[in-house]
Amino acid sequence: MVALVKHVPDVQSARSFTAEHRLVRGGPDDSLNELDEDCLEAALHLVEATPTSSGQDDDESGDGARPTRTHRVTALTVGPPAAVGALRRALAMGATDAVHVSDEAVAGSDAVATARVVAAAVDHLHAQHPVDLVLAGMAALDGLGSLVPSAVAALLGWPQLTLADRVQVEPGSPGSPGGAVTVRRTTAHHVEELRAPLPAVVSVTDQAFRPRSPSLKGLLAARRTPVDVIGLADLGLAASTAGAAGSTTRVLDVQPRPELADQVRLVAGQDGRDVAAELADLLVERGF
């Protein structure tokens, strides 16, 4: 399983932009995107719930002996050197290994360019060790786009089952030799249950799992585990396909929100009735 993680500025900090209209990154409080802890938890949970298959297990499904498969959770991030912080946190939570796509040419990638790099990295990992699931959080707390998992699925040509609040993986069977994933998702108007064969792309909401805290063992492992750092060339991507050069959106300007010049402030007395009348008048005045 591959868990997509992102290193983002702390949401409580005073976030701002550079002169190139890029989000200022690398602050001391930058950390693993909180919503990615949910996808890591989902990945760890699913791996723990799936017994490691061996040739013997596979015999039961009648498709003969296959090599023993081990289940791994690979945390994958795309970002500047500091983004390794997100991977260290993922390793501390229990990820088996970590891959960091770090390349100066990636800076300034928009959502589609980012998805292109992520999809190429998943392809790269898939070629080394078959990937069953790509898991992502429901949003990154910097851009809040919620579209990269969908774009990654489109680029990989894999089924997308997104915004899941329940995820279940079934091992391979004669009907679907590669296994399948079932999710429940709650949209604005429906509750859906969707099923797709593996490999697939799944994103999970913050209601799906309760992320675990790193254990002492995990914290030690996080320091010991090497992070695999790769560049665009390793993925077979030209520098021109990523970063600002590979992006088809360009931020023209960023402005802080204008200050409220005409705020009305009311302070209640003991019973609040006087303020209620004044507030009701204001609402009527404004057409409500």
Place this chain on the structure above:
Amino acid sequence: MGAVVVLVDHRDPRWRGSAAPLLALAHELGGRQGWSVDAVWVGPGHDEEVATWVASTGPVVQHVVQVDGADPQLPASLGCALRAVADDAAARLVLVPSTFEGREVAGQLAALTGSGVVVGASSVVVEDGLVVAGKAVLAGSWRTRCAVTSPLAVVALDVHAAAAASPATPPGTGEAEVRRHRVQAPAAASAVQVLVRAARPVTERPSLAEAEVVVVGGRGTGGDFSGVEDLADALGGAVGATRVATDEGWAPHALQVGQTGVTISPRLYVGAGVSGAVHHRGGMAASATVVAVNTDPDAPIFEVADVAVVADVRTLLPALAAEVRSRRHRSG
């Protein structure tokens, strides 16, 4: 020539609610640029009522797309249907509503076509031949304008913002050519089985994402939402809740407003006992008029409030609901 393609999203049973503002904006933009307006209905259900209503928004080409081999509501199906129409119409811009599902469709379409995409947009204009989308970012504390440089632009637009920015739907001419398409779903969509799709129960209050007035209860309610519900009903609005309130079980999770819940942009937002944590502001920053009630005079929500009321919601809300009702009664 060119076209602006509008997805008529009918997963929502009140589909006109999102289609009307997107079509109004498309007509305004299209009129200025000399672009045609092309509405897209994916899947079954495009009956005479739909056709008549869409035609009533102005001159428009209606595309009805049948997706073979997959559920038509999946993002991959919708992305592939929109791609076919965008090709057919020589589109410059595709507009979808900026719901979570709409953003996914935008992501699919942009990836498939290599197009630039902006989601959560509050405005769309054309400047120097490029589609430029405006949006509020970082919990509403910054405004950005982003240009799309690819031949096709994909924009997921906040429908309330579109409604506020565009005049009322132009009078229809009844001109509406209907073009039918059949597309083969991509393998990734065909592979997805829809085991269950059940409608969520509909309440009598307007839905949170669409309501013009939303009253949100937070920690300051102490768990008693009766005042929040009472005021929402007096104003004809929807009830929302903060993360704390839903985590405590004071309100169902579906009512959570925030960056991981529902994003709202009502004409009137009333925050009752809401402190205004950045997570929450991310979901309500686009509200037009913000009224905040909190006992703490330094609550962060007051930084974004048009009307800041330092009061205890438990006494203020019932009194305010009564005052609102008496004024409506008098004027009615």
